[in-house]
Amino acid sequence: MISAVELLQDLVRIPSPSGQEDAVVARLEDAFRQLGLAPSRHGRNLTALLDGGEGPLLLLNSHTDTVPVGTEWTKAPLSATIEDGRLYGRGANDAKGPLTAMILGAARAFQQDAPKGRVLLAASCEEEVLGQGLEKLLPLLPRPDAAVVGEPTGLRPAVAQKGLIVLEITAAGRSAHAAHGGGLNAIEAAARDVLALSKIRFEKMHAALGSPTLNVTQINGGARHNVIPDRCTLVVDIRTTPDYAPEEIVATVTRAVEGRVRVRSSRLGSVETDPAHAVVQAALSANPSARPYGSPTLSDWVFLKGIPTVKVGPGESQRSHTPDEFIEVAELEAGVIFYERLIRDYFAKAAQ
Ligand SMILES: [Zn+2]
Structure with a gap:
């Protein structure tokens, strides 16, 4: 089987800013075939079904796109070099590392003693811009019983993720x-x-997410120093919790x-998932030292409303979108084992 490090290096070396995922998807199609999986393409989204027979359907989703490389790198951003156990490159951590670990973990779970049930692997595009990816893909797929976002x-x-409201006040x-x-x-x-x-x-304080936050992030007004302006616009970024309906926040x-x-x-x-649900419990038994938490950042989970979902993977969110982004090789390899265990534990729990 291709190693996690080799596959991740290949993926990092193929740039894939949002909207330009074709080449990286082509590499993944090859990888799927090498692993004995049958890839199926829907635009720039790629899926494969791993079938262990009658049982629930678990969606494993992560994304192929990255934010642009940006500036201030001291390492080569697309060469996937490994130094002191760290694999550097744009997307290594967000989310080609988790994606790689997910694919190999799933392949391993179904290679021997396949669990009773089906895993649908979905590598989606345009997650960073919440565009033509999972939202467009989901209606084409059978409805999953549970999902993992890598x-x-x-x-x-x-087990919970904040939402986003953007307002303009004029x-x-x-x-x-x-x-x-x-x-x-x-x-x-x-x-x-x-x-x-x-x-x-x-x-209202949410157990995992705390309370919503509100920040004025842009202001724009006035055209010349000698003209009293007749218009000034504010942009407001609000990170929401399940405790408040969006309409309630807008009304407040x-x-x-005055504007x-x-x-x-x-x-x-x-979005949020009951921590007692089998998919959360499977994630916890795959990493018993972890505690569930609430995530302030958006992901493709926003499109999985109503499907019990857990967002989890190797790497650290703070390294995403930064110069010298990296994932530790040890983290990546632990991720492969983690996803394999999660899959096995989920189907074992679901069968009980
Ligand atoms: Zn991401």
């Missing part, structure tokens, strides 16, 4: 020549809204500000 979590199972004023006075300054109105937003508190913000509120995005909801 992201770098230090092999700790995330303060309106009346322009005038700054020297003559008069007019109505939209930047001052927006400033009052920024202060009002900073005072909003979301009291709307009550607090006009426009919802730019609210489709990426918060």
Whole structure:
């Protein structure tokens, strides 16, 4: 069987920023065949079914795209060199490492003493932009009984994930020549809204995720130094929890500000899974030292609402999207063993 390190090096050496995954998908198709799996392509998404017979369907999903390489690297970002046990490269940690571990872990689980049930491997594209990937792929697949999303979590199972609402708040004023006075300054109105937003508190504490956060992340107003601006726009980033309906959060913000509120995005909801569910318990028995936690970052899990899901994989989230991104070879190899165990434990628990 091809080794995890070799496969990951191949994948890292093929650049795959979102939307440009074709070459990396072609390499994965070869890898699937080498492993005796039958790949099936849906656009730039790739799937394979591992069939151990009658039993539940477990979806194993991770993504092939990466964020752009970016700047400030001291290592070569696409050469997948290994130094002091660390494999460097864009995507090594997010998420080609978890993806590699997932594929090999699943292949190993079905190579000998295959579990009773089916695993659907899905390598999806455009996760980083939540575009043409899992959301488009899911309706083409049989509905899974449970799912695992492969992201770098230090092999700790995330049982909840925050959602995202993006709002635009536009303060309106009346322009005038700054020297003559008069007019109505939209930047001052927006400033009052920024202060009002900073005072909003979301009291309900979620056990895994805490409370929602709200941050003004962009402000745009004024055209010239000598014109009182008639318009100023704020962009607000809100990370939500399952305790609040998106409409409730939008209503709270709307009550607090003077400006006009426009919802730019609210489709990426918060998700959670009962920690007692078999898929979470399988992840915990595959890594008994781990405690379940709540993840503040988005992933393809947002598209799996209603399907019991755990987000877990080798590597660390803090290294994602950074220069000198890496995964430790030891982490990668532990990931292969972890996913194999998770699969075996899940089907064993499901059969009880
Ligand atoms: Zn990722």
